[in-house]
Amino acid sequence: MQKKFVIIDNDELLNNLIEEQVSIVFEKNFNIKFLKTHNINSLNVLDTIDLIIVNFKFIKDNYNIFINLANEKKSKIIVIFDNHVDISQFKKFNNFNFVVKPFRLKQIIDIMQDFFISYETHQKYIKISRDLIFRPETKTLLNKNKVINLTEKESRLLNFILENKENVIKKDEILINVWGITERINTHTLETHIYSLKKKLDAFEYHHSFICSDNLGGYYFNKLMK
Numbered sequence: 001m002q003k004k005f006v007i008i009d010n011d012e013l014l015n016n017l018i019e020e021q022v023s024i025v026f027e028k029n030f031n032i033k034f035l036k037t038h039n040i041n042s043l044n045v046l047d048t049i050d051l052i053i054v055n056f057k058f059i060k061d062n063y064n065i066f067i068n069l070a071n072e073k074k075s076k077i078i079v080i081f082d083n084h085v086d087i088s089q090f091k092k093f094n095n096f097n098f099v100v101k102p103f104r105l106k107q108i109i110d111i112m113q114d115f116f117i118s119y120e121t122h123q124k125y126i127k128i129s130r131d132l133i134f135r136p137e138t139k140t141l142l143n144k145n146k147v148i149n150l151t152e153k154e155s156r157l158l159n160f161i162l163e164n165k166e167n168v169i170k171k172d173e174i175l176i177n178v179w180g181i182t183e184r185i186n187t188h189t190l191e192t193h194i195y196s197l198k199k200k201l202d203a204f205e206y207h208h209s210f211i212c213s214d215n216l217g218g219y220y221f222n223k224l225m226k
Contacts, residue, residue: 004049004050004051005022005026005049005050005051005052006049006053007019007053008052008053008054008055009053009055009080010055014080017105018108021105021108021109022109025109025112025113026112026116049075050076050115051076051077051078051112051115052075052076052077052078053078053080053108054066054078054079054080055079055080056079056080056081056082056085056087059079076115077096077097078096078098078099078108078111079096079097079099080099080100080101080103081098081099081100082100082101083100083102085100087100097111099111113180126159126162128201128210128224129206129210129223129224130224131143131144132204132206134158134162136159139151139154141200141204143204146203146204148200148203148204150200151196153179153193154196154197154200156178157178157193157197158197160177160178161174161211161219161220161221162221164221165220165221165223167220168214168216168219169218169219169220170217170218171190171218171219174190174219175187175190194211197211198211206224208222208224209222210222210224
């Protein structure tokens with residue numbers, strides 16, 4: 001599932017750095033679109049954006065727009081401040097995250113990672129087969145006869161495989177998207193979690209392997225045809 005992302009700032013260097021890092025880490029998860037403050041003619045476009053990085057000066061000039069966005073919780077908002085600015089006036093908005101210059105790009109990447117994980121876990125359910133359901137929010141697999149709990153990593157792993165069920169997914173793609181780019185996880189850990197997840201799926205006794213590997217070591221979702 002792709003999400004929409006926008007940055008509203010006139011700092012060209014910052015825009016380019018964020019764009020590069022976001023493209024590397026979230027290429028499959030986000031439709032990436034960068035807007036600049038002096039190019040925005042209609043702020044209604046912001047209603048369709050999931051995550052916004054915005055310079056505090058733009059909020060000062062368009063305060064009501066961002067109050068509405070924060071109250072309606074339509075968008076995750078990251079506000080960038082200069083280091084001499086008092087940010088206390090923005091603290092009442094729980095939906096805002098704040099970064100102060102100078103900052104590390106990892107701060108923004110971590111916020112975006114948390115946002116995407118939160119989005120994943122608030123989906124209601126995903127159908128794996130005709131009567132087998134996966135609920136990310138409760139981390140459970142269930143059909144009419146049985147309920148099995150998943151660990152957090154198993155839930156995120158299954159969710160990512162199902163999101164990419166038309167493709168063979170390389171191991172490094174899974175490691176980046178499920179464990180996060182900052183974690184040092186080897187392929188043995190991934191294989192252990194795949195094995196554990198497959199055992200839990202097998203417990204429903206469909207006599208079918210939902211997760212398979214190809215001859216190059218990638219993984220893919222194997223749909224149950226009947």
